[in-house]
Every structure is written in C-alpha cells, then in structure tokens.
Amino acid sequence: MNGSPPSSAASSNGSIVFVVDDDASIRDALSNLFRSAGIQVQTFASTAEFLQHPRAESASCLVLDVRLQGNSGLEFQSLLAQSNTNIPIIFITGHGDIEMSVKAMKAGAVDFLVKPFREQALLDAVSAALQADVKRRESEQQSSHLHADYQTLTAREKEVMGLAVKGLMNKQIAGQMNLSEVTVKIHRGHAMKKMHAKSFADLVRMAESLGVGLDR
Structure with a gap:
C-alpha cells in the first residue's frame, strides 16, 4: 500500500x-x-x-x-x-x-x-x-520543570514572589512581611534566578502557570 x-x-x-x-x-x-x-x-x-x-x-x-x-x-x-x-x-x-x-x-x-x-x-x-x-x-x-524550580525556593522567596506578581512594590512587600526593602530585593532576585526567569514579565507568566499570587 x-x-x-x-x-x-x-x-x-x-x-x-x-x-x-x-x-x-x-x-x-x-x-x-x-x-x-x-x-x-x-x-x-x-x-x-x-x-x-x-x-x-x-x-x-x-x-x-x-x-x-x-x-x-x-x-x-x-x-x-x-x-x-x-x-x-x-x-x-x-x-x-x-x-x-x-x-x-x-x-x-x-x-x-x-x-x-x-x-x-x-x-x-x-x-x-x-x-x-x-x-x-x-x-x-x-x-x-517549572514546578521543580518553584520547589527550590525558600518559604520567604515564595512569599515575596507571590506578592511581587500581584503588583506590589518592594516597599509594600517589605511592610507587609516586616522585612527591610533590601532583604525583599535579595529574596526577589533569588526567586528570579532559581526560576530561570529572564524578566519580571517572564516570572509573572510562570506564576500564572503555577497558580501563584492569583488570589487578588
């Protein structure tokens, strides 16, 4: 045939x-x-x-x-x-x-x-x-792979990531978590690096896929 x-x-x-x-x-x-x-x-x-x-x-x-x-x-x-x-x-x-x-x-x-x-x-x-x-x-x-990367984040890094993708500024996140703004920037940077996010917009798309930070 x-x-x-x-x-x-x-x-x-x-x-x-x-x-x-x-x-x-x-x-x-x-x-x-x-x-x-x-x-x-x-x-x-x-x-x-x-x-x-x-x-x-x-x-x-x-x-x-x-x-x-x-x-x-x-x-x-x-x-x-x-x-x-x-x-x-x-x-x-x-x-x-x-x-x-x-x-x-x-x-x-x-x-x-x-x-x-x-x-x-x-x-x-x-x-x-x-x-x-x-x-x-x-x-x-x-x-x-995305879920595996997310599990490498510490609890603090996950919380910072969740608040950041909601649109909160570092200063606002710092106030809500009772941390210094510098510490928030460090956690945010670690989250970006561990998630292999090339940009913040990339991190937001990842968060949407994971269902993180969507409970506005």
Whole structure:
C-alpha cells in the first residue's frame, strides 16, 4: 500500500502508531501502510492486549476500531480518559454514523474515518495526532520543570514572589512581611534566578502557570 511521506512528527525517531482492531486483515493492511510511509507501528487484536503493552515513552497515537469484541472503541476511549491515559485517538469503522462520530470527537478523538477511507486521510490524521502528542509531552515536561524550580525556593522567596506578581512594590512587600526593602530585593532576585526567569514579565507568566499570587 502506498502513501505520501509523513510529516516530520510522524517520521521522527521513537514516534509510534498503535493499532487496535480485531480483524487480522485490517491490522496487516494498516501495518503495511504505516511501515511503507516510514512510521513505526504495533498492532493489537484487542484493547486488553493493548493495555498489557507498556506505554510509549515518545510521541504516539492510537488507531482504534469502533466495533470490537467486548468493550467498544468508544467505551475504551472513555476508559482511557477516566484512567488519565493521554493518547490521541483516531477511530476507524465500517459502520459509522453521525451520532457516533460526534460523540467520539466531543470526547477528544483526532478523527473519525469510515471504511473504506483514503490512505492519505489516515496518514494525515496520524501525522496530526503525533504532532499533538509531541506538543502535549513538551508542555508537560515544561510544567514539570517549572514546578521543580518553584520547589527550590525558600518559604520567604515564595512569599515575596507571590506578592511581587500581584503588583506590589518592594516597599509594600517589605511592610507587609516586616522585612527591610533590601532583604525583599535579595529574596526577589533569588526567586528570579532559581526560576530561570529572564524578566519580571517572564516570572509573572510562570506564576500564572503555577497558580501563584492569583488570589487578588
């Protein structure tokens, strides 16, 4: 089976597509399609088999048949959401309807393709899904680093940072905390350095992401 080359996200090292379909011929066809396009793929005959597989450490997405033995694809989508398993899902089905597709998309599916679908449509959907997963992982990593940096601040530095991002001047912070203005400047400088903030505006954006100093 032939397809156009995938985007850089789809073909980047480590990115992988998981396929769950109880039809062996469909699994083989999709596996051949993705491999011919340079995309890593792993197939599963059931959702239970997929759940036994370790989660991918790199960008991934799930191509999921709507009608499966046991839990349906839509039920499995809900199960993954309840367990906070974040993976973009592309549904494929030979028996789709508008109500089903709307339900899947409202629940966060990347696409809903009815068989027979164009190979390029599936490759494009997979490319979009992998790009979305790359961005999610990068965002989560940045958030993790941000929280880690914040935990290196002392209690005083956290308090000064919280008051500063509310818009209080050093003199006001000093009065509220019963400190000298020089001490406040030192704590503020330490907070900036530990948070790796390039500017005060940068520190404010970090505080917003952390939910610090927002209780005005």
